[in-house]
Amino acid sequence: MSGSISPEWWRGSVTYQIYPRSFMDSNNDGIGDISGITSRLEYLADLGVDAIWLSPIFTSPMKDMGYDVSNYIDIDPSFGTLSDFDEMIAKAHQLGLKVIIDQVLSHTSDQHPYFLESRQDQTNDKADWYVWADAKPDGSPPNNWLSIFGGIGWQWEPRRKQYYLHNFLRQQPDLNFHNPAVQEWILSTVRFWLERGVDGFRLDTVNFYFHDALLRDDAADFRQKSVVDWNPYHMQYHLFSKNQPENLAFLKKFRALLDEYEATTSVGEVGESHHPIEMMGEYTTNKRLHMAYSFEMLGHSFSPKHFSKQVTEFFRLAPNGWPCWAFSNHDVVRHVSRWQHHTQDSAVLAKQACALLLSLEGSVCLYQGEELGQQETDLNYDELVDPQGIEFWPEDKGRDGCRTPMSWDNTPFSGFSSTTPWLPVKDNQRQRNVADQDNDPESVLNFYRDMLTFRKQNPVLRSGNSCFLSAENSLLAYVRGDALLCVFNLSHQPVTYQNTSEFTQCVKHQHATVEAQNILLKANGFAFLIR
Template identity: 65%
Template sequence: MAKSAKAESDWWRGAVIYQIYPRSFQDSDGDGIGDLKGITRRLDHVASLGVDAIWLSPIFPSPMKDMGYDVSDYTDIDPSFGTLADFDAMVDKAHGLGLKVMIDQVLSHSSDKHPFFEESRSSRTNPKADWYVWADPKLDGSPPNNWMSIFGGPAWEWDTRRKQYYFHNFLKEQPDLNFHNPEVQDWLLDTMRFWLERGVDGFRLDTVNFYFQDKLLRDNPANYLPWGPTAARPYDMQYCLFSKNQPENLQFLERLRALLDEFGARTTVGEVGDTHHSIELMGQYTSGKRLHMAYSFELLGPDFSPAHFRSRVQAFFDGAPEGWPCWAFSNHDVPRHVGRWAKHGTNQDALAKLSAAMLLSFEGSVCLYQGEELGQVDTELAFEELTDPQGINFWPEPVGRDGCRTPMTWDAKAPNAGFSNANRTWLPVKPPQQTRSVSTQDGVKNSVLAFYRAMLALRRAEPDLRTGDQRFLDLAEPVLGYERGDGFVCLFNLSAKAAEVSLKQPVTAALAEAATISGKTVKLGPNGFVIARRASA
């Protein structure tokens, strides 16, 4: 393969992917819900950041019990978002701006309103009878095993027609598909082919390690980690040895990769949801001809220390030198990182810039979540404002995911921050978020938005920062330091107190905040950092 063709097919390696939550990006028709035409209207903003691709959370027809992660038709667009023609127009606009388009694929489960599940539950002998995970009760009528649902309660729901239980990792309205049935695999791959032929450049694969369950339906053992009384859900009290992470998953991922390879420069990034082996699974799932990239929740939690970040990145590359990670600090499922790590920062802007510089200088690809470029934090919501079943079921702890899903803020002076002209939006826009709008930061020299653009431009211009090796420096807390490729040294003060670092050779700043360099000595103010060039580079 010629070098230029190889570079094009590997566009995802070191790429920065901007996640759009369609319900909350831009409303074009005044119904209070974001849509595809709204996304198309705002793509110029995304392109101006300097990212490589967009990823859209689910846009398929759905009863919206879990905001689109309960799919009732895999080859169409939900009317609340628009039409297939609107999707095609959005793809054309994105491609014209140099942006790749990735869409969310929810393969592990469907909606209970999907025609195939309605047929499957109708009898034990129909053509789709074995397309979902069904099991007989125990002799006492209880579920077949102890598996728990992530959203609360047992992961089994009784069906009076079949007189069996069906399995659901999430809501009871999200029955799990039976991947042990080859027909199910074939059908799901065909739905992906539909979108590839329509011009999408790749897929984000939801819960990619949940596809298969143990055929023998063995009980999960107790969680051997010290979860103690901090576990908010019964699900967290188990070690999910048999309900996910099954070895058959690897063969299916190879089939999926073969499909992608038919279409050339396409890519996949898989979400690995696991509390025990996520880094190992990321490596396993991206080695060989499987996924191109994977990410986990390892960097989406409360830990904010040099030791934590170093251990996670090193563990991945030590375990899978041929694999490729995709790192993220925020997404639609977790509290935004600027609020999550607030106690480590001097102020919101300083922490937002520090986090951006760190994430965007890690080896691997990167996912940015809409609003990160504004330094947004979660919206505080009352119980009556919630829509997220996880938040409603477990209120008040945890508070659920709605706080990070509130609408994008475009214009601080416009109703609903320019997101919608509706009297009421699906989730509210509140003053703390409205003040951090694109309009208040665009063109402002020291804004968080300006820093994101500068950091993304530097990453794009420097191959060392995009695909160079990452080698960590042995530095004392609270400083995280590493080299990227042959040309860069990156230093970050993860505290609100000043720190000083002595290097082996002089450096010059390529991009810095609250930092001064004098030859080999770097002084970092509170939350200060520097992306530095080696003097000899």
């Protein structure tokens, strides 16, 4: 990489998440691939993002769509080859795009050679590379830890006559990070990709690496009381199965490795429901991760108080840390669908959400199709492939609805492929496509392009601090860096904001007018003002 690149390019950056299976199919087998991504990089450069993040592309049996890795230093054949990857990185860098790849370090596939060896007996060279424990005297699992995908988090292995831990699918055994050799091996696989030119890593389930070595039971979640959740995992307070203090020391090792390479970055997914903002701060200070995100803005809350609280709490708890905010990703219902009862016009909501996200203090991640105002795909049970949806249907329909193929045009398979794709493309998705929106000046796509340009032209949106002025009812107002007033009406009812500040010149707006000291905001209106 060029020496002129700022080592902190990631601070205030905008990253576009690509779900490789669903972005672009270049060989017409119904599955997206790396060459398909390469063919669409100009589209992303034109959109105006700084970086792309690829969900896992490593060799995998695909029990959890690539989050079960069987070879950390090769590309899954369904996505292409290492040569394809090298070509993609080269072209991305030519276009000024950074490349971030997903690293799934807490567990491997049960088809990984190390696990195949580890499960054979208790004396082999890899015997202590995974989390193994004896049964209780009655034959039951070692403790009460649960799997996120349902059931107990332990699986019996008759060859070893022991249980192994799996926080996710039983085909995803947890690595034993208490073993220093495991840590060193993991870091060696990260170095492999750094040497290939990647600019950073998104760390999956970054707070799951270490488990309590004493295997103590998790407690009941004090907030649940008598409420029974659709997933019993949420009924526990995970004091011991994850979130261990040893995570912090390992992240320093990880950061030290990245610091050997110029202008690299890391963003961690904090999968925690109790103190996620606090953990985001803790994980991004003292030379640990560069950035972290939680699911706090990926839920159903859509209120001024909620958004202001996340930002203010993060910087109060970690003034030297750095967040990465997102409204959608590959694990949650798309935000236009989640928040649709707050609007009468989905396109208007999509534009408002874009303006809000891109004006929050921190870095930003956009999810593919978000720039089209894409909505959740309604799938039938027999169309699902996600193990979460299959297990918990119909209370939870899983994650396939946000993972359907990218809509490039309005043809039967939306320009993604010439053959039936791995997940269906339905009419609602085809109607929101790139080709139709490309030349429409009022489209959601062109609004995203315009807003991303606006963000680049106003450095205060990348680095300025935040001062919140209003977070009551439906009105959200804050100043970025003492230079830009941002006002939002998060409802479909008109409201008026009494502007007592010196910001009077409106530079960007939707459904808003400025009259003297009043900013009149119609449904889902917003306005940006300067002095």
